[in-house]
Amino acid sequence: MTTTSARQTVFEELVIATKILLHEGILDTFGHISARDPEDPNAFFLAQKLAPSHITTGDIQRFNLEGETEDNRPSYLERYIHSEIYKARPDVNCVLHSHSPAVLPYCFTDQPLKPVTHMGAFMGEAVPVYEIRDKHGDATDLFGGGHDVCADIAEALGDQTVVLMARHGVVNVGNSVREVVFRAFYTEQEAKALTAGLSVGNVKYLSPGEVKTAGKLVGAQIDRGWDHWTMTLRQAGLLK
Amino acid sequence: MTTTSARQTVFEELVIATKILLHEGILDTFGHISARDPEDPNAFFLAQKLAPSHITTGDIQRFNLEGETEDNRPSYLERYIHSEIYKARPDVNCVLHSHSPAVLPYCFTDQPLKPVTHMGAFMGEAVPVYEIRDKHGDATDLFGGGHDVCADIAEALGDQTVVLMARHGVVNVGNSVREVVFRAFYTEQEAKALTAGLSVGNVKYLSPGEVKTAGKLVGAQIDRGWDHWTMTLRQAGLLK
Amino acid sequence: MTTTSARQTVFEELVIATKILLHEGILDTFGHISARDPEDPNAFFLAQKLAPSHITTGDIQRFNLEGETEDNRPSYLERYIHSEIYKARPDVNCVLHSHSPAVLPYCFTDQPLKPVTHMGAFMGEAVPVYEIRDKHGDATDLFGGGHDVCADIAEALGDQTVVLMARHGVVNVGNSVREVVFRAFYTEQEAKALTAGLSVGNVKYLSPGEVKTAGKLVGAQIDRGWDHWTMTLRQAGLLK
């Protein structure tokens, strides 16, 4: 593999994205973000199996869309979540799996996660939930460790931007690393606001028309988010 | 434009206010604070379109009350929220738009935000909510991007100090930058306390008389807040 | 006034206590902690009117039990909360007034604050609430600014360790500065736990016997708390 300038940018953005997501409380000891190879749509980049806080550009591995790599270092068991989504969704260039804390309640209750402010319009009218019990019964490890389960996660995602894995966590997708960081941050914020809102009164969700119109508007502001979070990292001494 | 000493003070206070509001969690990647030109009531100052954490005194633009500027750098799309309020409210010298997180639930539920301690008396008996659907239907971008919507926001604000924008965010106004920072902080605190209070028992809100009497008292303590928050910034290495 | 070594210790403990209470989120821009003069039970020490983050040993003023001082610098308007409690409670050597955030919901709802773990046993079976409306009607400033209101606060406190001021805040008292810091921290913790507990199930409060027995035990551990919080300040670079 030649490390072109476009690939180098992706490696650096994956490392910075991991730092941002850690610092903003979306990732902790688990979770991982990947990006499609800008030189080859049939491959993607993902760090080797490490705690997110340890990842550097030297840890990035290259996978094909079956989740196979020639890198001999250990790989995340959940890499098929990434590979199956890249296979099913040619428009997706970045995938994040996390246990985003404020989103978790929507992974194990019957309350759907729906947008309550314009910032969450990208989530669509409601976030789908992948229920592993439907096909695999109630004695699984709840994990996205195999091709079949992960193909089903990709199917549950459909053409949306977020899918929840029942009693496990969250998957965000987008067109770029920056977009996915933005969406992950605001998925968490929307979930936090909705949880508070449900405890104070009757919730008025975004209408289908608002979801559509506001989604376009907010999507244009992604670099502003990236500028802000990288500044925050620098102020905390976590980025040069 | 001559940079008089009064204007220079306003520029510096806008930058410090932005840092305080970021550090206290009122702003994140979005939101902006403006101030009326102390030399000309028909103009106001607002930073160019940037993530709040990037703003310096060099980024301040000057607008007339139609939201027009001669500065060629990009401007916030939501500047009309500011211009229409300065037009409607000659007593207002500072306007803040934010997505203050604890206040958001009151932007998308039927629960009114009302003061529960003396610190929130400035909010009046209840905070008005601007519902964009009333005039513009339910397929808008929920945004304050045009003169007409923003004139309606100013109308919904009336003679109060805070107005909520349905499914979007918050606008605080006041007589000075320091007063608006103080009010933004305590709007957030009151909302946080009310959300917890609603989950533990029956709430006894401030009475109309208490709103009136306590509001005067607390309003005299604004510099103490400013002194505190700037000290906090210095301790965090974010202000010299 | 001679600055004896006992007085100097009190001055330093008041400053450190203020830093701890700020750092642990009990104080913000408001609130103040005082201590009885170790050389004269008819006097007490309290900082001049400043944001808590600005206070040094040079800011301490001396008051008699009418809340009068010979110090010409501005004094807190709420000093009578302190003076009236020292007058009514000879056993009390330290008084703290705060807007302790997790406790606020119990200042404006009908839900009593009662201990739920052994750490809160010092609060007694239930924390009394001073309701200013009972004597003064519903158009006051909700403030403890006069002798009469503050004498009533002291009366509402009775022989307990905490009293809430309706729609305003909290008063903690104790035998020493260290004890009051300890109690303020655990009043906040107990309130936080109770708020969460009320939302998940039926609460089993401490019994009268547990309040009595556990209170004695925990009270012996106060210096451990002080050692911990001062270490935390030093690690944050806020104390030498």
Next chain:
Amino acid sequence: MTTTSARQTVFEELVIATKILLHEGILDTFGHISARDPEDPNAFFLAQKLAPSHITTGDIQRFNLEGETEDNRPSYLERYIHSEIYKARPDVNCVLHSHSPAVLPYCFTDQPLKPVTHMGAFMGEAVPVYEIRDKHGDATDLFGGGHDVCADIAEALGDQTVVLMARHGVVNVGNSVREVVFRAFYTEQEAKALTAGLSVGNVKYLSPGEVKTAGKLVGAQIDRGWDHWTMTLRQAGLLK
């Protein structure tokens, strides 16, 4: 006692574990973590009576399974919680007692703490609660200060990994210091998620089969957690 290399590793891990648990908000001024002597199953190591933030390897004391030590420095009164569990559970090599804040509501309500994501599978189908009132009435100090109470806590724990002490706190056990840190962190996270989940909808807990299968999977990732939290400590300047 000879300080073998295995013992030295345990001492260092106990100190680092204490720092991690403080930094992650599981411990505050109270709580303690111990480890069985790797050279002698009839002994264990626990720091002398200190605020957790003060503990160094020089503070570790050695106890037999009756909770007796030859070290003359003060010992924690609650050491019998540790000794009785080591006696009853030969498989346990580490015991932690804490007042883990998000777990407290499950110590004083009738709502059982049950796992809601795969990360909490180690907790079993439901976390047992030790109710001191059952044998000792309702006028105790709620404390684990004696052999008999602590033997009952060990009995309530049974063959599980967590036990709650009614109106007091939490005990986590495991095979190693690293495993207990991991479990303590995720006990807190699961409790936080469950509290939010109970307020938003009907909760779907892990099934018995998921508890069993997911528990095995997650248990293999313990070093990743340790790597992450020690990195976090280093970034905060709290570990070299």
